[in-house]
Amino acid sequence: MAKLQNxxxxxxxxxxxxxxxxxxxxxxxxxxxxxxxxxxxxxxxxIRSDVSPVDALKTGADRSxxxxxxxxxxxxxxxxxxxxxxxxxxxxxxxSVYAAFxxxxxxxxxxxxxxxxxxxRKLRLGAxxxxxxAPYAMWEVVASKTAGRTGYIHNWQDANPAWSNLVMxxxxxxxxxxxxxxxxxxxxxxxxxxxxxxxxEIACPASKEAGHKTSCFDxxxxxxxxxxxxxxxxxxxx
Numbered sequence: 001m002a003k004l005q006n007x008x009x010x011x012x013x014x015x016x017x018x019x020x021x022x023x024x025x026x027x028x029x030x031x032x033x034x035x036x037x038x039x040x041x042x043x044x045x046x047i048r049s050d051v052s053p054v055d056a057l058k059t060g061a062d063r064s065x066x067x068x069x070x071x072x073x074x075x076x077x078x079x080x081x082x083x084x085x086x087x088x089x090x091x092x093x094x095x096s097v098y099a100a101f102x103x104x105x106x107x108x109x110x111x112x113x114x115x116x117x118x119x120x121r122k123l124r125l126g127a128x129x130x131x132x133x134a135p136y137a138m139w140e141v142v143a144s145k146t147a148g149r150t151g152y153i154h155n156w157q158d159a160n161p162a163w164s165n166l167v168m169x170x171x172x173x174x175x176x177x178x179x180x181x182x183x184x185x186x187x188x189x190x191x192x193x194x195x196x197x198x199x200x201e202i203a204c205p206a207s208k209e210a211g212h213k214t215s216c217f218d219x220x221x222x223x224x225x226x227x228x229x230x231x232x233x234x235x236x237x238x
Contacts (some may be wrong), residue, residue: 002092004067005028005029005030005105005106005107006027006028007025007026007027007028007030007097007100007103007105007106008025008026008029008047008053008106008107008108008114008117009023009024009025009101009106009108009109009111010024010026010044010109010111010114010134010138010142011024011026011111011134011135012024012025012049012108012140013134014064015064015133015134016132016133016134016135017063017064017065017066017132017133017155018063019065020050020061020064021048021049021050021102021158022046022047022048022049022064022065022124022129022133022134023046023047023048023049023089023220024044024045024046024134024138024151025041025044025047025097025101025106026042026045026114026118027042027043027044027045027127028040028041028042028043028046029042029095029117032151037167037197038071040122040217041121041122041123041124041150041216041217042118042121042122042123042124043124043127044123044124044125044127044131045093045094045095045097045127045128045129045194046065046126046128046129046130046133046134047065047094047098047101047128047129048061048062048064048065048130049101051093051097051099052095052098052150053090053128054090054091057072057073057074057090058086060074062074063210064133065125065128065129065130065133066129066130066133066154067132067133067154067155067217068085068128068154068155069086069130069154069212070107070154070172071084071085071086071131072085072086073086073128079172079173079192080192080194080237081146081192081193082192082193082236082237082238083190083192083237083238084238087238088127088128088193090128093127093128094128095216096202099114104173106162109211111138111141111142112141114141114142115141115142115143115144115145116145117148117188118142118143119145120146121146121147121150121151122146122147122148122149122150122220123143123146123147123148123150124150124151124216125139125143125149125150125152125166125167126151126153126167126226127150127207129156130153130155131152131153131163131166131167132153132155132160132163134157135169136160136162136163136166137160137179139166140162140165140166143166148223148227149166149220149223149226150216150220150222150223151166151167151168151222151223152167152168152169152170152188153167153168153169153170154170154223155172155181155184156170156180156183157179157210161183161184161186163224164183164184164186164224164225165224165225165226166223166224166226167185167222167224168187168188168222168224168232168233169183169184169185169186169187169188169221170186170188170189170190171189171190171193172189172190173189176189176191176231177189177198177201181232185224186224186225186229186231186233187201187205187232187233187234188222188227188232188233188234188235189201189232189233189234189235190235190236190237191235191236192236192237193236197234198234200232201232201233201234202232202234203234203235203236204220204233204234204235205221207236207238208236208238209235209236221233
């Protein structure tokens with residue numbers, strides 16, 4: 001562990017979405033993330049291991065890590081005013097992580113070693129990519145000793161139901177939200193400014209519309225059923 005860099009490889013193998021080669025990398029182990037919303041959480045990136053993430057966006061190879069997320073640039077069709085494609089600046093943070101991976105600076109750690117390394121820390125499952133592109137069992141061990149975690153999956157319809165323990169079902173409308181609830185998930189829903197909240201749903205406390213009352217680091221409501229929160233979360237598209 002003494003030689004560990006700011007990042008580490010947690011898992012590498014075939015995407016559970018389409019079988020293409022992917023890698024899961026954690027960053028922010030030594031240096032805190034500069035993301036004001038998520039704070040000092042350890043960030044994880046699920047990316048293709050053989051294709052630059054920028055090229056993956058252009059060609060559709062990002063499906064290996066993002067699945068059929070409607071926010072993918074090749075999929076995106078705005079549903080209402082203010083609706084936008086994925087907010088992640090792939091050309092900056094994600095490309096930087098990929099470049100470092102290709103230079104070979106990240107050591108590989110086992111899930112058990114990662115659990116010890118992350119003990120008492122807070123973890124973000126999927127700063128980029130769908131966590132469920134990699135095995136649930138790996139994430140379960142990695143997150144087992146953390147002080148809290150946040151995460152979202154878009155393929156909740158056909159993913160291992162156990163994912164509801166760690167992450168939120170990312171949904172685009174009320175119908176999807178009700179379907180995800182029936183499968184046992186808590187929700188994170190993107191809505192328009194004119195759309196009301198559903199029953200058992202609150203505005204994201206870290207959002208502009210909620211007055212930025214807190215940060216993801218302090219809130220941790222988006223941790224599936226492992227979170228103390230029991231309500232669902234919604235945010236106005238931004």
